[in-house]
Amino acid sequence: MTEHEVIKLTNEVFIDSFEIESSKLLPEANIFNDLGLDSLDVVDLVVALQKKFAVTIRDDERVRNIRTLGDLQQFILIIKKEIGK
Amino acid sequence: MKRVAITGLGVITPLGNSVEAFIGGLERGENASVYMPEWKKYKGLRCLVGAPACLENEKLIPRQNRRSMGRLSIFAVQAAQQALKDANISKDTLSNGRLGCVIGSTMGSAESIAEAFETLLPENDLSKLTSTKFFQCVSHTAALNVGQFLGITGTVMATNAACASALQAIGAGYDLIRLGQQDVMLCGGAEGLHPTVVGSFDVLFATSTRFNQTPKETPRPFDAKRDGLVCGEGSGIVVLEDYDLAKKRKAKIYAEIIGFNSFGNGSHVSESNREAITSCVNETLKRAKLCPQDIDYINAHATATIQGDKEEASAIRGIFGATVPVSSLKGNIGHTLGASGAIELIASLIMMKKSIIYPTLNLKEPDKDCQGINHVMHPVAKEINILLKNCFAFGGINASLVCKKED
Numbered sequence: 001m002t003e004h005e006v007i008k009l010t011n012e013v014f015i016d017s018f019e020i021e022s023s024k025l026l027p028e029a030n031i032f033n034d035l036g037l038d039s040l041d042v043v044d045l046v047v048a049l050q051k052k053f054a055v056t057i058r059d060d061e062r063v064r065n066i067r068t069l070g071d072l073q074q075f076i077l078i079i080k081k082e083i084g085k
Numbered sequence: 086m087k088r089v090a091i092t093g094l095g096v097i098t099p100l101g102n103s104v105e106a107f108i109g110g111l112e113r114g115e116n117a118s119v120y121m122p123e124w125k126k127y128k129g130l131r132c133l134v135g136a137p138a139c140l141e142n143e144k145l146i147p148r149q150n151r152r153s154m155g156r157l158s159i160f161a162v163q164a165a166q167q168a169l170k171d172a173n174i175s176k177d178t179l180s181n182g183r184l185g186c187v188i189g190s191t192m193g194s195a196e197s198i199a200e201a202f203e204t205l206l207p208e209n210d211l212s213k214l215t216s217t218k219f220f221q222c223v224s225h226t227a228a229l230n231v232g233q234f235l236g237i238t239g240t241v242m243a244t245n246a247a248c249a250s251a252l253q254a255i256g257a258g259y260d261l262i263r264l265g266q267q268d269v270m271l272c273g274g275a276e277g278l279h280p281t282v283v284g285s286f287d288v289l290f291a292t293s294t295r296f297n298q299t300p301k302e303t304p305r306p307f308d309a310k311r312d313g314l315v316c317g318e319g320s321g322i323v324v325l326e327d328y329d330l331a332k333k334r335k336a337k338i339y340a341e342i343i344g345f346n347s348f349g350n351g352s353h354v355s356e357s358n359r360e361a362i363t364s365c366v367n368e369t370l371k372r373a374k375l376c377p378q379d380i381d382y383i384n385a386h387a388t389a390t391i392q393g394d395k396e397e398a399s400a401i402r403g404i405f406g407a408t409v410p411v412s413s414l415k416g417n418i419g420h421t422l423g424a425s426g427a428i429e430l431i432a433s434l435i436m437m438k439k440s441i442i443y444p445t446l447n448l449k450e451p452d453k454d455c456q457g458i459n460h461v462m463h464p465v466a467k468e469i470n471i472l473l474k475n476c477f478a479f480g481g482i483n484a485s486l487v488c489k490k491e492d
Contacts, residue, residue: 050213056212
């Protein structure tokens with residue numbers, strides 16, 4: 001999966017599940033402060049990402065360090081590469 | 086004890102999503118029953134008729150509020166908004182600790198419960214469940230969501246007594262105000278239409294099954310050709326208010342609640358009986374300090390089941406004889422279950438205001454075992470000073486409420 005595909009699919013999750021306008025989906029956007037997600041939304045974000053990318057990230061410690069949309073997209077890229085190895 | 090006024094009304098119904106639209110449908114004699122072909126996929130479900138409401142404008146509710154709402158909670162929030170507007174209750178009142186809500190339903194959102202099990206069970210995988218599904222499924226979902234959405238900091242409570250839920254909610258709010266514990270209460274019920282809900286009645290042979298191809302002919306409360314209930318959905322919310330405070334702020338008062346009671350039958354989970362209904366109604370009249378002849382109109386529970394209608398008619402005949410006009414609105418909107426007590430009370434309050442009684446739709450020939458009471462089969466002009474609303478629920482839980490017109 002290319003970086004472009006990961007960004008596109010991640011953004012789709014934010015648009016479809018959290019009704020966020022695509023213009024706000026910038027790599028530097030903070031998931032909490034800029035995109036407005038809260039603790040419940042993060043649970044749903046993980047559920048949606050697992051479904052979208054066919055990955056298991058629910059218990060991955062690295063999820064806790066994610067702050068921005070760019071962080072999240074890079075994390076997904078890493079996970080997909082790990083699966084590919 | 087303080088006196089309690091009804092000062093605001095709000096509804097989502099199978100006949101429309103405002104009090105005006107709902108009443109317009111009743112006045113035109115409309116029946117919201119429609120054929121539900123999508124239910125055919127459920128093996129063993131014989132009733133293919135429902136009375137759906139229109140889910141609309143839900144995105145006006147912010148996503149972070151809406152995410153914990155199933156269909157019935159959205160209906161409840163929208164009805165509550167209408168009722169608050171109608172009563173002209175200010176926003177700052179919502180969070181002053183003196184305003185609360187009691188809203189009931191048969192269960193949590195049936196649609197959400199079905200989705201949760203469809204997600205969970207195929208692979209027994211909990212990780213696919215979203216965080217807010219629980220809040221859509223719980224039995225107090227309507228009350229919690231209305232409370233959270235409106236920022237209510239007073240009493241927030243749910244009554245879950247199936248078809249008596251809304252009337253019990255209004256009764257609970259009435260008591261909280263009478264006792265001086267709250268000044269304003271948003272009370273009522275909500276329900277979502279779903280084949281699993283219809284199925285729960287269908288397995289008991291309580292649904293209408295002979296009119297799948299002619300849905301406008303069912304349900305038929307009290308009628309000789311009645312064959313069971315038709316499930317509907319929606320929400321009815323009333324604003325109850327300390328009567329003196331309502332007068333002080335010159336609020337519009339639809340009526341004063343002067344009596345409420347809810348009794349169990351202690352005998353059977355699904356078969357209603359005339360003795361228990363009689364006992365419930367008589368106790369309500371006693372609490373309101375009324376005689377049977379004081380009642381001007383009875384809004385019946387009458388869902389069009391063989392057993393229930395017979396027992397209710399028998400109880401009414403025993404208490405009131407054939408004098409007091411009786412009608413059921415189930416022929417118009419089906420049985421909205423946990424919402425029915427509030428939706429039908431609201432229609433009755435409008436009848437009181439307009440001095441007209443809307444008839445029992447589809448009642449063409451009162452069944453032999455439902456005769457001897459004053460069936461309203463056509464619109465009747467009549468001054469209604471005091472009305473009685475009945476609700477009888479599975480589980481043997483009965484409830485009655487008496488309202489008096491404001492002088």
